[in-house]
Amino acid sequence: MVLQKDLDSWEDQESIDVHHASPMMQTIMDLREKYDLHMTVERYVSDKSMPDKDADFIRK
Structure with a gap:
């Protein structure tokens, strides 16, 4: 059973x-x-080289 799932970075x-x-x-x-x-x-490793075509799918 999972009670809580947190993400720390x-x-x-x-x-x-x-x-x-x-x-x-x-x-x-x-x-x-x-x-x-x-x-x-x-x-996870941050990837700052995201192509412009992928940026359309990201809401900031």
């Missing part, structure tokens, strides 16, 4: 490392352990 690996070193991460890890929570991680 960071600019670079250094930003992820800072996030992982934050005091909040220990709280999150403790809650994951307490409630046997699991997560899925997917990595």
Whole structure:
């Protein structure tokens, strides 16, 4: 059962490392352990070379 699906993003690996070193991460890890929570991680790379023909399909 999926209760909530969030999407977080960071600019670079250094930003992820800072996030992982934050005091909040220990709280999150403790809650994951307490409630046997699991997560899925997917990595995406930004592509700023989108062709103009594809831009017509994007609403900003």
